Amino acid sequence: MTVKLKPLFNFDNLPTPELIGNGLTGKDILSVEQFDQDKLKYVFARAHEMRELVERVGHCDLLAGKVASCLFYEPSTRTSASFIAAMERLGGSVIPITQGVQFSSVSKGETLADTIRTLEQYSDVIVLRHPEIGSAQVAADYSRVPVINAGDGAGEHPTQALLDLFTIREELGRIDGLKIAMVGDLRYGRTVHSLTRLLTQYDVSLRFVSPEILRLPLTIMNHVIDAGLDVRETHDVADVIKNADVLYVTRVQKERFTDLAQYEEVKDHYVITPEIMTQAKEKMIVMHPLPRVGEIHYTVDHDPRAAYFRQVKNGMYIRMALLAAVLGRA
């Protein structure tokens, strides 16, 4: 069964790809625990280069011909759009599977493992969002191409934590020596937990501002204390606003309260208004993982210290850096 055709492609003299020794090539990105200071420095330096690239030129062809599967079992416009933009600005392509996964193979009873081993055949990297904790690890166990965890339920969302830390570094020029206040729902806020874990690698002061029932979980608090950091807890953002270099705000959800009177009583202590911003330092930043629903007033947006939309853009740079790194091109 041979057939003589003029070959479409010439494979002579293929250049040997020069893989860059970044310690991330071919690796999965599953947890912030993977990132020590060296890796953080590396990723942040690359992300800063990506920022320069986008600001000056817009795009490059570093990942030309590379294909990323974006497999989102739950919708997240912000995160999926960020990964798609990151891939496209690096010259790569995307297989977007961001809706309706539940109606397809999966509903026919296919396991996550089989879905991953299918997409692995088509893609150079898989970006996975899944509602179940541990799902990203399962995917990584089965995939021979790198898996990037874009959020696995109550588990991890490492690229969010990296973009948060990168934002502090880009905005304030350093991380060591800063006073960082986390505000709002510190009990269930996945982004707060991951960012806090990353910050224990630095010499920072931490302030945790929350209602009593939404205080930081014990395990994370002990982790902070073990790291020897200066740490305090409080119930009112007014207690920390004067000295904070970073105000990291998250939403206090009404649904967390069984006693609504209690919610009504405390809720205003966690809202950022132009008035409270008058007490803040001149050089500091307000961050938020977004979406927000009233916990930062819209009038604060005009304040140059409002960094949350620049934070969004930093997410694209971090994802560009990580995609290039795991694919051996940065």
Added chain:
Amino acid sequence: MTVKLKPLFNFDNLPTPELIGNGLTGKDILSVEQFDQDKLKYVFARAHEMRELVERVGHCDLLAGKVASCLFYEPSTRTSASFIAAMERLGGSVIPITQGVQFSSVSKGETLADTIRTLEQYSDVIVLRHPEIGSAQVAADYSRVPVINAGDGAGEHPTQALLDLFTIREELGRIDGLKIAMVGDLRYGRTVHSLTRLLTQYDVSLRFVSPEILRLPLTIMNHVIDAGLDVRETHDVADVIKNADVLYVTRVQKERFTDLAQYEEVKDHYVITPEIMTQAKEKMIVMHPLPRVGEIHYTVDHDPRAAYFRQVKNGMYIRMALLAAVLGRA
């Protein structure tokens, strides 16, 4: 926190981009009211070049590296596919957010303004479809990148009106001097309203053919009269078929009638059949914004005067021209 890496990119000797003085670069496309004769000529000339490009070569790299967010809060396969194709044929990329927006950030209560300011971080241009009138203006107020209105409810759908007018020009070689008949639901038909507004800039005769309860709104009729155009209203397409250079057909929906007997009585007066086409001029065109449901018989499709699918293709050319223009590349 410095780390010494071999730089990925070389930013020396970047060429200075030569922005083209088209009056549209960096601008939003929100309404047909933005387009005077000079701008129309400009856009149509560029769209004609896009047509030549696609017919001869298929594509180019004018927008290589540019990223468009296509944010569709209501489904519109025709319009979203047209913008995606336009972007891709110019060498650009798309972040498609055409489904499930309602399940994502938005359902978490995020405002349109915040969604726009998020996508602005990732994209060079935002194409927005939204069910609420005025939403495109809101988006434009918040976005620093150009917003193109792809339909905001009962409001505007400017690219549709431009493609309609462009189709007349491409098919008949001119606009001045033509007899143009609008047929069907003239009361609620957004496309009819926008096209009529654009046509008041030209020296045309207008004929409005509709059931009594679906006559052109007073404000638009007065606008036409103020422009000094030759205009008549009638209840039957048979009254205009002989002299029309353009027959612009829209659907008469049963739901508009409270008295169904009345609907049954008049509906056939607005249906285009091969029989009625025998009375039309040899050189004229039948247009329709699509989708159609019976108001143009399928047997009319074989008539060379049936221009509605060529009209669809012109939509891609107009959108290519506009995307290139607002991005400063045409």
Added chain:
Amino acid sequence: MTVKLKPLFNFDNLPTPELIGNGLTGKDILSVEQFDQDKLKYVFARAHEMRELVERVGHCDLLAGKVASCLFYEPSTRTSASFIAAMERLGGSVIPITQGVQFSSVSKGETLADTIRTLEQYSDVIVLRHPEIGSAQVAADYSRVPVINAGDGAGEHPTQALLDLFTIREELGRIDGLKIAMVGDLRYGRTVHSLTRLLTQYDVSLRFVSPEILRLPLTIMNHVIDAGLDVRETHDVADVIKNADVLYVTRVQKERFTDLAQYEEVKDHYVITPEIMTQAKEKMIVMHPLPRVGEIHYTVDHDPRAAYFRQVKNGMYIRMALLAAVLGRA
């Protein structure tokens, strides 16, 4: 209405595209019946080249600037992702319409014919998945660009049959002389029917293993007998495991049985376990169209004879070959 602009494009000295005489250029891919031995050899040779391309380089620009509409009226992550990856690895672009078609134009009553004639304006090729038998033929009748049938209900799914046959050839180096066993639901299994039809062009032995109520339909069995092939039917995979070169497994669905006791009694006869694999030849392959739900144990995946994920990848190569062929580039 002329306007003098510096032209964007220069169309002088355009190279004349050299269409390759493969007998597929410009053609629709609707049914396996289109493929005689010569065409199969051609497609498989090209698909093998695509495999080399992807393994060595990952991608090429053979279809740069080409746009494929992927119109999926029912979700199929595996198939749509495969076509998207195929197009992207050839340097082309995709208009993905893989969800919500039912909420869009279609729900406004538009016919498939009109939807196709709309997408034809934007695209160089249309990939269609539709739940109704015969829909791909309808689409092809109306489209002037090639239509590739990605499954039309109980009808055909030709690219699946081609990738199945290609897998046998790639894995075992030949097709003639092989003993091929089809296992499971042979009555309703569309993939079994199409692959069987293709195999009648070769000198193979066929074994059909199914419960009584899921036996191969009469018409296909007669087709096999007419082709003069060595053929046997049996109720237990144990009867064929020792001599099979290929074990093509499909699912026996509980829902097919009116008598559940009967289902419980026979179901284990069609499950592939590590134990039964000990009886199989050393050089043979297990295939499955996927998704699977228990009919092949997960522990079999580690067996080098388990070819079903390589089969998935072959699907991408076959689709790359077909896309390049119908677009005149291979």
